[in-house]
Amino acid sequence: xxxxxxxxxxxxxxxxxxxxxxxxxxxxxxxxxxxxxxxxxxxxxxxxxxxxxxxxxxxxxxxxxxxxxxxxxxxxxxxxxxxxxxxxxxxxxxxxxxxxxxxxxxxxxxxxxxxxxxxxxxxxxxxxxxxxxxxxxxxxxxxxxxxxxxxxxxxxxxxxxxxxxxxxxxxxxxxxxxxxxxxxxxxxxxxxxxxxxxxxxxxxxxxxxx
Numbered sequence: 001x002x003x004x005x006x007x008x009x010x011x012x013x014x015x016x017x018x019x020x021x022x023x024x025x026x027x028x029x030x031x032x033x034x035x036x037x038x039x040x041x042x043x044x045x046x047x048x049x050x051x052x053x054x055x056x057x058x059x060x061x062x063x064x065x066x067x068x069x070x071x072x073x074x075x076x077x078x079x080x081x082x083x084x085x086x087x088x089x090x091x092x093x094x095x096x097x098x099x100x101x102x103x104x105x106x107x108x109x110x111x112x113x114x115x116x117x118x119x120x121x122x123x124x125x126x127x128x129x130x131x132x133x134x135x136x137x138x139x140x141x142x143x144x145x146x147x148x149x150x151x152x153x154x155x156x157x158x159x160x161x162x163x164x165x166x167x168x169x170x171x172x173x174x175x176x177x178x179x180x181x182x183x184x185x186x187x188x189x190x191x192x193x194x195x196x197x198x199x200x201x202x203x204x205x206x207x208x209x210x
Contacts, residue, residue: 027069027070027071027072028040028069028070028072028201029066029068029069030064030065030066030067030068030069030083031066033061033064033066033119033121034061034062034066034115034116034117034119035112035113035114035115035116035119036205036207037121037122037205037206037207038064038121039201039202039203040064040068040070040080040083040201041059041061041064041083041121042121042122042123042201042202042203042205042206043080043194043198043201043202044059044064044080044083044084044121044187044191045057045058045059045121045122045123045158046123046124046194046202047187047190047191047193047194047195048091048123048158048159048160048187048190049123049124049158050190050193050194051091051158051183051185051189051190051193051194052091052093052156052158052181052183053156054093054124054156054157054158055124055144055145055155055156055157056101056122056123056124056125056144056145056155056156056157056158057122057123057124057157057158057159058104058120058121058122058123058125058157058158058159058163059120059121059159059160059163060117060118060119060120060121060163060167060168060170061115061116061117061118061119061120061121062085062117062118062167062168063084063085063086063089063160063162063163064083064084064085064121065082065083065084065085068082068083070082070083070201072201073200074199075199075201076195077191077192077195080191080195081188081191081192084187084188084191086160086162086187087186087187087188087191088186088187088188089160089161089162089186089187090160090161090182090183090184090185090186090187091158091159091160091161091183091185091186091187091189091190092158092159092160092161092164092179092181092182092183093156093157093158093159093179093180093181093183094156094157094158094159094164094174094178094179094180095154095155095156095157095178095180096154096155096157096174096178097151097152097153097154097155098142098149098150098151098152098153098154098155099151099152100173100174101125101142101144101149101155101157102139102142102149102151103173104120104170104173104174105120105127105129105139105142106135106136106137106138106139107169107170107172107173108120109129109131109135109138109139110135110136111135112129112131112138113131117168118168118169118170121206122206122207123202123206124144124145125142125143125144125206126142126143126206126208127139127141127142127206127207127208128140128141128142128208128209128210129207129208129209129210130209130210131209140210156180160187161179161182164176164178164179
């Protein structure tokens, strides 16, 4: 009986610190990637942030495979990589002013709550927004690494090379000249490295409607 209680205690602890992050779902799909924070997509984006040491990371919905799904627990790197439409894209770092980040977030919300290929999956940032406000004026507040976004500050932002070159209309906000570092690693490489030490999906949403 003592051993059983000990085992149950270990399971409870695992649920509290890891498995519980993805709730009781048997699996997570990518169907919502173009309209709200998605645990699978957020985990992939976090892998890019981890690989670069950037303050935040972002990737447009069009770069994910909406038909993919990932088990809630015990998933492999290959299963997570299948959620990417272009796993061989290079991970790079942009140097963006806070004002540009805010503009990008507003663009991501242009069609909300409708699906939008330009919707951004994020890590390292939390965005509170008013879905009833007119497009371009929906973001209420942004925090990056726990601190309020500063419009004039320059932030290091991890993404993929196509996004950094302005894919999905983001060329209106930044230019490829703002790529401050090319890592030489693919997003698939970043996912594999990340999963060497992290085995649970990120479920804390980056986008919060108010």
